[in-house]
Amino acid sequence: MSDAILSVHNLVGGYGKMTILNGTTFAVPQATITTIIGPNGAGKSTVFKAIFGLLKLREGKISFAGRDVTNLSQRALLNAGICYVPQGRNIFPELSVRHNIELGGVAAGKDIDLPTRIEAALDLFPVLRRKSAQQASTLSGGEQKQLEIARSLLLEPKLVLIDEPSIGLSPLMVQQTFDILKSLRDRGVTILMIEQNARSALEISDFGIVLELGQTRMFDKAERILNDPRIGQLFLGGAMEESAA
Amino acid sequence: MSGLGKSLKIALGLAVIAGLIIVPMNFNRYGLFILSQWAVMTIAAMGLNLTLGYAGQVSLAQGAFVGIGAYAAAIMTTHGWPLPVAILVAIILSFAVGWVLGYPALRVQHHYLAFVTLAFSTLAFLVFRNESWLTGGIYGISNIPRPHFFGIPTNKPLPFYYVCLGSLAIVSVAVWWLIRSPWGRAFMALRENPLRAQSLGVDTRRYTLMAFAIGSALGGVAGALYAPLTQYIDPVPFNLSLSLDLLMMVIVGGAGFFLGPFLGAMIAVLLPEWLRFTEGYYLMLYAVAVMLLLIWSPTGILGILDRYLAERRTKAASALRAVAKSRLETAQ
Numbered sequence: 001m002s003d004a005i006l007s008v009h010n011l012v013g014g015y016g017k018m019t020i021l022n023g024t025t026f027a028v029p030q031a032t033i034t035t036i037i038g039p040n041g042a043g044k045s046t047v048f049k050a051i052f053g054l055l056k057l058r059e060g061k062i063s064f065a066g067r068d069v070t071n072l073s074q075r076a077l078l079n080a081g082i083c084y085v086p087q088g089r090n091i092f093p094e095l096s097v098r099h100n101i102e103l104g105g106v107a108a109g110k111d112i113d114l115p116t117r118i119e120a121a122l123d124l125f126p127v128l129r130r131k132s133a134q135q136a137s138t139l140s141g142g143e144q145k146q147l148e149i150a151r152s153l154l155l156e157p158k159l160v161l162i163d164e165p166s167i168g169l170s171p172l173m174v175q176q177t178f179d180i181l182k183s184l185r186d187r188g189v190t191i192l193m194i195e196q197n198a199r200s201a202l203e204i205s206d207f208g209i210v211l212e213l214g215q216t217r218m219f220d221k222a223e224r225i226l227n228d229p230r231i232g233q234l235f236l237g238g239a240m241e242e243s244a245a
Numbered sequence: 246m247s248g249l250g251k252s253l254k255i256a257l258g259l260a261v262i263a264g265l266i267i268v269p270m271n272f273n274r275y276g277l278f279i280l281s282q283w284a285v286m287t288i289a290a291m292g293l294n295l296t297l298g299y300a301g302q303v304s305l306a307q308g309a310f311v312g313i314g315a316y317a318a319a320i321m322t323t324h325g326w327p328l329p330v331a332i333l334v335a336i337i338l339s340f341a342v343g344w345v346l347g348y349p350a351l352r353v354q355h356h357y358l359a360f361v362t363l364a365f366s367t368l369a370f371l372v373f374r375n376e377s378w379l380t381g382g383i384y385g386i387s388n389i390p391r392p393h394f395f396g397i398p399t400n401k402p403l404p405f406y407y408v409c410l411g412s413l414a415i416v417s418v419a420v421w422w423l424i425r426s427p428w429g430r431a432f433m434a435l436r437e438n439p440l441r442a443q444s445l446g447v448d449t450r451r452y453t454l455m456a457f458a459i460g461s462a463l464g465g466v467a468g469a470l471y472a473p474l475t476q477y478i479d480p481v482p483f484n485l486s487l488s489l490d491l492l493m494m495v496i497v498g499g500a501g502f503f504l505g506p507f508l509g510a511m512i513a514v515l516l517p518e519w520l521r522f523t524e525g526y527y528l529m530l531y532a533v534a535v536m537l538l539l540i541w542s543p544t545g546i547l548g549i550l551d552r553y554l555a556e557r558r559t560k561a562a563s564a565l566r567a568v569a570k571s572r573l574e575t576a577q
Binding site for chain 2: 078090092099107
């Protein structure tokens with residue numbers, strides 16, 4: 001794919017002797033929302049860890065914006081323009097909202113004007129500005145997710161890897177979070193998302209990737225995946241037929 | 246914080262500093278010794294507070310670093326080197342050893358790490374005791390000189406107390422700056438969740454090692470002041486019980502609070518002295534007081550204050566909400 005900002009090719013890796021990624025290959029088009037779906041154990045979160053250098057790969061190559069970024073350090077990846085929002089609540093509950101956002105700038109180079117960027121992040125999320133002096137643990141679930149996103153934007157990433165953003169959020173909060181992701185996409189940021197809430201996620205996505213047993217079983221436009229009867233079969237626990245690959 | 250609250254804090258801080266400078270002028274030799282010891286132990290506890298309270302790395306070796314600093318200063322100053330140079334060497338030595346001791350923390354955590362550092366503490370004690378060619382062994386090192394600053398001798402207790410107090414002031418400013426810098430935030434991120442910290446680009450390996458190294462270096466500074474304070478050192482004061490005392494100072498004062506070590510050292514150094522009027526019972530009373538405090542507030546003395554302030558803020562917010570609600574109802 002010519003306009004792909006991220007390409008992963010033939011990734012093989014896992015935890016200890018257990019292999020989770022079995023030749024995972026896909027490409028993510030620039031300035032799109034691409035959602036990875038798949039059953040539990042398909043390797044969705046593992047592929048994120050591999051991209052973000054948290055999992056040492058046995059084989060494979062990851063290219064970002066035309067550059068080989070396989071197994072780079074997190075700092076180098078952040079500086080290259082990739083940020084990662086892991087699954088679950090990722091705030092630092094004892095620190096204030098502002099301090100949490102500041103932590104997004106740990107990897108920032110000296111040439112970056114962090115105070116201005118922090119103000120810009122707070123402009124984007126007025127609720128966080130209002131509560132900037134409060135302890136982060138006092139925020140609601142949705143506000144905490146906004147805080148994570150605000151923090152991840154501090155280094156002005158080109159690609160955001162976001163793992164299960166809807167987990168533990170009310171439907172209204174999920175909608176708000178998805179709206180934020182859409183506005184980021186409209187500003188040119190590429191979003192690669194993992195979501196169990198597949199239908200809602202694909203509805204706001206441009207592309208979808210179906211992962212099964214560490215292999216890419218399908219890559220297509222999100223609406224086509226959404227309307228594919230085989231997807232229901234996959235999520236009901238059965239494996240996809242070979243022809244679907 | 247309101248302007249008034251900030252002014253009050255500054256005024257209170259200035260009053261305490263003025264008190265620490267002026268009040269001891271009337272103290273006797275013993276009183277000045279105890280107060281100097283408080284300043285020195287506060288520095289060591291501040292180091293442990295960085296390692297444990299801010300970065301979340303358990304260490305039972307801070308007493309050993311006080312020993313390393315004390316022996317470095319004692320050996321150098323008895324050979325004619327000036328104390329500031331000895332302090333610098335103590336910092337470098339403790340920093341380097343602390344960095345190496347940090348490596349186990351990359352693999353083990355919590356009580357396992359505590360045991361690794363405990364083993365180091367024992368090792369350091371054995372070196373102080375057995376390597377008599379360097380340390381004087383069980384006979385220790387005596388006649389440790391006190392320095393001259395700008396031609397002023399500090400042999401007498403009061404001038405040397407000011408040396409200790411001045412050193413505490415410098416260390417306090419440095420630590421205050423550190424915990425408010427991105428470094429301090431990274432330490433706290435490391436304490437709260439290493440994976441989250443890593444996902445933000447915090448080099449957890451480097452920061453873990455730095456947490457140990459900086460904390461240990463402050464232990465070294467304390468030791469380098471302890472040697473001229475007592476003017477005689479042997480291995481006994483630097484055994485495991487000093488590490489446990491320092492740990493208690495941090496926990497009792499409030500781990501992860503800037504002022505925690507000041508209060509903790511005050512409890513550990515001054516409270517036993519204040520309880521001396523009870524004669525044979527003073528250490529028992531001291532032990533009971535510490536136990537009761539920790540049962541009441543496991544987060545230490547400053548934890549009580551923190552809880553009180555949080556409750557007050559919650560009440561104020563509830564009151565504001567109630568006022569807003571009643572206004573809305575009136576408007577409807």
